Amino acid sequence: MDNWSLVSMCVLLGLTTRWAVSFNSYSGASKPPMFGDYEAQRHWQEVAYNLPVHEWYLNTTDNNLSYWGLDYPPLTAYHSLLCAYVAKLINPAWVELHTSRGYESSSHKLFMRTTVLIADILLYIPAVFLYCFYLSNGSSKKKVATALCILLYPGLILIDYGHFQYNNVSLGLALWGVVGLGSGWDLLGSLAFTLALNYKQMELYHSLPFFCYLLGKCIKQGLVGRGLFLLLKISLSVLATFALCWLPFLSEPQQVLQVLHRLFPVARGLFEDKVANTWCSLNVLIKIKTLLSRDAQLLLSLALTFLFVLPSSIKLLTKPTMWQFKLALVNSSLAFFLFSFQVHEKSILLPALPHRLSAVLCLACSMLPLLLKDGLLLPYAVTSLAFLFLCVYLLSALHRSSQELHLGSCYNLTRGCLSARNFSLLVKCAFGISMAAMAVLSTASAALEPPARLPDLFPVLVSIFSCMHFLASLLYFNFVQLTEPPSRRGQKKTN
Amino acid sequence: MASPMNSDSGWFLALALGVSFIKCLLINAYHSTDFEVHRNWLAVTHSMPVSKWYYEATSEWTLDYPPFFAWFEYGLSHVAAYFDKEMLVVRNLNYASPATVLFQRLSVIVTDVVFIYAIKEFNSWSCAIYRCCKCLREDKGKELLWKPSFILATLLLWNFGLIIVDHIHFQYNGFLFGVLLLSVARHFQSKTDGSVHWKSFSPFRFVVLGSIVLTTFALSFGPFIALGQIPQVLSRLFPFKRGLCHAYWAPNVWALYNIVDKVLSMLGVKLGMLDINKLPKATMTGGLVQEFQHTVLPSVSPLVTLICTLLSILPALFHMWYRPSGGRGFLRCIVICALGSFMFGWHVHEKAILMAILPLSWLAVEHREDARTFLILSTTGHFSLFPLLFTAQELPIKILLMLLFTIFSFTSLKKLFRGRLVSSVEATYLLGLIPLAVICELVYPLTPWHHTLPFIPLLLTSIYCALGVTYSFIRLYISLLTVPSTTSKGKCQ
Numbered sequence: 001m002d003n004w005s006l007v008s009m010c011v012l013l014g015l016t017t018r019w020a021v022s023f024n025s026y027s028g029a030s031k032p033p034m035f036g037d038y039e040a041q042r043h044w045q046e047v048a049y050n051l052p053v054h055e056w057y058l059n060t061t062d063n064n065l066s067y068w069g070l071d072y073p074p075l076t077a078y079h080s081l082l083c084a085y086v087a088k089l090i091n092p093a094w095v096e097l098h099t100s101r102g103y104e105s106s107s108h109k110l111f112m113r114t115t116v117l118i119a120d121i122l123l124y125i126p127a128v129f130l131y132c133f134y135l136s137n138g139s140s141k142k143k144v145a146t147a148l149c150i151l152l153y154p155g156l157i158l159i160d161y162g163h164f165q166y167n168n169v170s171l172g173l174a175l176w177g178v179v180g181l182g183s184g185w186d187l188l189g190s191l192a193f194t195l196a197l198n199y200k201q202m203e204l205y206h207s208l209p210f211f212c213y214l215l216g217k218c219i220k221q222g223l224v225g226r227g228l229f230l231l232l233k234i235s236l237s238v239l240a241t242f243a244l245c246w247l248p249f250l251s252e253p254q255q256v257l258q259v260l261h262r263l264f265p266v267a268r269g270l271f272e273d274k275v276a277n278t279w280c281s282l283n284v285l286i287k288i289k290t291l292l293s294r295d296a297q298l299l300l301s302l303a304l305t306f307l308f309v310l311p312s313s314i315k316l317l318t319k320p321t322m323w324q325f326k327l328a329l330v331n332s333s334l335a336f337f338l339f340s341f342q343v344h345e346k347s348i349l350l351p352a353l354p355h356r357l358s359a360v361l362c363l364a365c366s367m368l369p370l371l372l373k374d375g376l377l378l379p380y381a382v383t384s385l386a387f388l389f390l391c392v393y394l395l396s397a398l399h400r401s402s403q404e405l406h407l408g409s410c411y412n413l414t415r416g417c418l419s420a421r422n423f424s425l426l427v428k429c430a431f432g433i434s435m436a437a438m439a440v441l442s443t444a445s446a447a448l449e450p451p452a453r454l455p456d457l458f459p460v461l462v463s464i465f466s467c468m469h470f471l472a473s474l475l476y477f478n479f480v481q482l483t484e485p486p487s488r489r490g491q492k493k494t495n
Numbered sequence: 496m497a498s499p500m501n502s503d504s505g506w507f508l509a510l511a512l513g514v515s516f517i518k519c520l521l522i523n524a525y526h527s528t529d530f531e532v533h534r535n536w537l538a539v540t541h542s543m544p545v546s547k548w549y550y551e552a553t554s555e556w557t558l559d560y561p562p563f564f565a566w567f568e569y570g571l572s573h574v575a576a577y578f579d580k581e582m583l584v585v586r587n588l589n590y591a592s593p594a595t596v597l598f599q600r601l602s603v604i605v606t607d608v609v610f611i612y613a614i615k616e617f618n619s620w621s622c623a624i625y626r627c628c629k630c631l632r633e634d635k636g637k638e639l640l641w642k643p644s645f646i647l648a649t650l651l652l653w654n655f656g657l658i659i660v661d662h663i664h665f666q667y668n669g670f671l672f673g674v675l676l677l678s679v680a681r682h683f684q685s686k687t688d689g690s691v692h693w694k695s696f697s698p699f700r701f702v703v704l705g706s707i708v709l710t711t712f713a714l715s716f717g718p719f720i721a722l723g724q725i726p727q728v729l730s731r732l733f734p735f736k737r738g739l740c741h742a743y744w745a746p747n748v749w750a751l752y753n754i755v756d757k758v759l760s761m762l763g764v765k766l767g768m769l770d771i772n773k774l775p776k777a778t779m780t781g782g783l784v785q786e787f788q789h790t791v792l793p794s795v796s797p798l799v800t801l802i803c804t805l806l807s808i809l810p811a812l813f814h815m816w817y818r819p820s821g822g823r824g825f826l827r828c829i830v831i832c833a834l835g836s837f838m839f840g841w842h843v844h845e846k847a848i849l850m851a852i853l854p855l856s857w858l859a860v861e862h863r864e865d866a867r868t869f870l871i872l873s874t875t876g877h878f879s880l881f882p883l884l885f886t887a888q889e890l891p892i893k894i895l896l897m898l899l900f901t902i903f904s905f906t907s908l909k910k911l912f913r914g915r916l917v918s919s920v921e922a923t924y925l926l927g928l929i930p931l932a933v934i935c936e937l938v939y940p941l942t943p944w945h946h947t948l949p950f951i952p953l954l955l956t957s958i959y960c961a962l963g964v965t966y967s968f969i970r971l972y973i974s975l976l977t978v979p980s981t982t983s984k985g986k987c988q
Contacts, residue, residue: 002910005903008898015891020524023888107887382516383520389512394509
């Protein structure tokens with residue numbers, strides 16, 4: 001009885017925060033001719049509703065791909081089609097072919113914001129609670145507290161309800177995948193993840209852990225017996241799901257290639273705009289974009305990405321437990337974000353482990369230049385501070401023993417030169433410095449004018465700082481994952 | 496594993512900060528004409544000399560609060576100058592630059608610190624009361640979420656009505672109510688048992704109290720008395736020309752009176768007893784504030800409402816005078832006076848229900864019957880505030896926050912008093928608010944009557960809630976007259 005009231009209050013708090021953030025501006029508001037991501041989503045509704053399926057990804061007279069052409073997999077297009085049907089009922093002018101370009105009104109904004117909210121209510125929020133209640137340890141109150149913290153991740157709220165996107169759909173589906181796998185429903189879990197992948201290709205960041213975990217599990221069950229059967233079941237269902245999603249495009253191979261071309265724009269170069277990954281940060285010192293040819297860039301990024309993702313994947317393959325799986329998810333997505341091709345700021349969104357508070361906050365900070373452009377400084381400041389305070393208070397993030405923080409392995413390394421007390425003090429200092437740096441960077445970006453010679457000073461500084469932070473996180477989580485002993489019976493698994 | 500919320504003193508800060516963060520997120524929400532009202536007052540007090548404050552009429556929103564509020568706005572205006580000087584120009588009507596909005600919203604959030612401090616003091620006074628007697632609902636030994644002090648703090652800090660009236664609609668009720676709460680807490684903090692004995696009456700104390708009150712009034716009205724402007728000030732403070740009811744009827748006795756009059760007049764026309772041509776047109780809830788006459792029942796004048804109000808609160812006052820029962824009795828009297836004034840007052844605003852709901856929160860965590868009354872009054876009272884936020888964008892916010900507060904109040908009080916609190920009839924009445932909300936917010940706007948009869952949802956809300964509010968008033972009086980007064984030690988105050 002207590003649980004449902006606590007859960008419902010958390011959900012209400014989460015929804016209130018989201019809707020309050022949605023009062024603010026969105027990407028590209030009142031900025032013709034291109035506007036922003038909000039207009040892109042509206043345009044996809046227009047395209048999906050008015051044009052036949054085989055023209056969605058093609059450059060035609062009715063569909064000018066240079067004006068926000070579809071660059072997400074088919075499930076996004078189907079979702080846009082669904083929204084377009086509703087939009088047509090309310091006000092046909094919203095999705096009228098050609099004439100609805102740049103359409104902006106308060107009622108349209110309300111409609112678009114509502115579609116994001118509905119996706120949250122149906123997909124993301126239930127997944128969060130299932131994840132916390134079935135896949136994490138602790139008392140029920142602690143689980144509810146964890147769920148509340150996850151629900152209030154500033155990055156996701158600001159991007160989905162501020163900037164405007166539907167990351168909650170793909171992340172929600174991916175989280176359903178994790179829940180499925182964690183509960184032993186491998187088939188449903190892999191189906192959910194396949195759907196997530198077919199919604200946003202960024203979910204490739206999480207695909208390797210899913211693959212390695214399931215393969216590892218099959219191997220453990222014996223590749224000549226039940227394991228093989230499981231492997232076949234999963235493979236067939238994944239392929240079938242892909243086929244179903246891509247069905248309208250499977251009639252000709254040209255279509256499939258065109259869609260893939262839209263999803264993976266290798267022609268656009270190593271990176272665009274300021275983003276907190278290694279290539280952008282490296283570019284400050286060495287102009288890689290001009291030094292290397294496009295093909296060389298592609299190869300370099302592929303090589304480094306796989307290099308950094310390989311250890312974690314192999315470890316997961318050999319030891320397919322839920323804890324390893326969760327760590328691998330973080331490691332894989334960080335590696336992909338830091339080293340892969342054409343990464344955008346928003347790709348860093350992932351349900352990070354709650355007690356890596358600084359990483360989650362760094363996530364939001366790394367998107368600050370984008371948020372400032374959208375006029376979202378106030379919600380950024382409020383949600384980040386609220387999240388910091390909530391986590392510190394509710395989860396006692398700073399007061400956990402080093403054992404619970406899984407710094408055990410780190411501590412063993414430094415045991416020679418540091419006592420336990422000094423070690424936890426060091427951790428707290430590092431956290432404090434990290435927070436202070438983010439505060440300084442945020443304030444400077446918002447309040448100060450950059451010098452005329454370096455107009456992009458603050459976005460670059462933010463990107464470099466965030467990049468270093470993510471690199472440190474990548475190394476840390478890889479260390480934690482790889483140093484876990486082969487088998488530990490009765491190991492306490494926290495989050 | 497460390498349990499969450501393990502620090503005893505940290506939870507209050509967490510609650511206060513949490514609600515403040517929500518308030519900050521609401522900075523860019525809809526604001527009503529009250530926003531312009533307060534901007535105008537900032538401008539008037541900043542730009543005009545004191546002698547012109549109550550005469551200034553460039554804007555239709557003239558100064559209609561007492562002088563201390565004017566001085567408060569004057570003080571704020573000096574800070575406002577750092578945000579946007581243009582807002583302090585009287586001629587800049589409806590000026591609402593982002594800096595203006597930010598400043599005004601922040602001023603409400605920051606002055607709420609007074610409210611937060613008052614709740615802390617109030618809570619510590621309550622804890623002192625609990626500690627001195629063997630109460631059933633002692634704080635210690637209980638899990639945090641179900642401690643009376645935690646529940647009370649949440650009911651006050653996260654009060655739905657206060658959040659939407661102060662931080663969306665735009666007003667300064669939190670700050671003002673904090674001052675009231677602080678005065679109550681301070682008064683009783685000096686005595687551990689909170690009682691005021693007749694025996695301790697002395698002419699000296701009476702004179703001291705009287706002179707404090709008179710000095711305060713003198714400080715406030717002094718400049719205007721010196722300028723000879725008292726009639727003008729009073730006419731601005733008490734605009735009796737505005738009519739028995741506000742444009743949206745507050746859910747009080749007069750709303751019920753109006754509807755009975757309307758029903759009787761319609762019946763009269765149907766039965767041929769009244770001539771339809773002689774009836775005044777329906778202008779009662781058209782959105783404009785006007786005087787109007789009743790058709791069948793006798794018209795109500797300001798004097799009548801004053802007499803009714805006095806009659807409604809005098810029994811409570813006498814009861815407190817002759818049978819004092821310490822802090823609890825005093826608060827109960829405050830609640831009854833506030834609710835009586837709401838029920839029978841002239842031109843009552845629906846926001847005034849908060850003046851009854853907020854002090855009732857303390858009684859609710861103390862006494863089972865009061866908890867029951869609180870649940871009914873707060874739910875209906877808060878629902879009656881819905882028409883204040885009529886924009887589509889704010890609809891989810893008001894529903895989400897209302898649900899949050901209602902779920903919390905019901906589950907926490909139920910846990911505190913171990914068992915069902917409201918009866919089946921009361922529960923059915925409260926559940927009836929859900930279809931009412933669906934009709935008023937979702938169904939009615941889609942009907943053709945939405946344009947011809949726009950006041951119907953307001954009417955329905957007002958009448959339905961008036962029933963609950965009236966019922967709560969009666970319950971409060973019954974509990975006042977039946978709860979025995981306690982003066983002996985060892986019993987809870």
